[in-house]
Amino acid sequence: MLCRLAEQFEAASSAHVAENGIERDADWFLLKLQEEMGELTQAWNRLTGRGRAKGRSPEDMRRDLADETADLLGHLLLFAHRNEIDLAAAIERKWRFQPAQTSDR
Structure with a gap:
């Protein structure tokens, strides 16, 4: 789910900056x-x-x-995407979330 959202935000942001002549350098993501x-x-x-x-x-x-x-949220996902951060894995690790267990019952 996070990956899909990040891709949607990336597409929207790319279109916006292209239309407005904005350069998204490494600092831009953090400043935003x-x-x-x-x-x-x-x-x-x-x-x-x-x-x-x-x-x-x-x-x-x-x-x-x-x-x-x-x-x-959108800009946080853009920052993670730009910096190749696996946000889902980081959330599981940092917040100690466990992957959902499936039951055979």
Whole structure:
């Protein structure tokens, strides 16, 4: 599942940067993660009353939070893809997830 998502984000990102003349060098991937984390923080602050609502309704602010979360996930997957990180294996190792056991019953 992660590999498929990463491939979809890669296709979308490649098209976006090509249309806008953006060069994705090694630093770009990490800098975009930082930028998106800032935008997620800003959306959270707005939603929780720690930032100006800027005329946004609570529903709009929840949607903004979801959108910024999606952006952060996308850029994290792009970073992992660019750096040839097997994210699924790293998650299993780091979080001590065990592969699903199948039952013969």
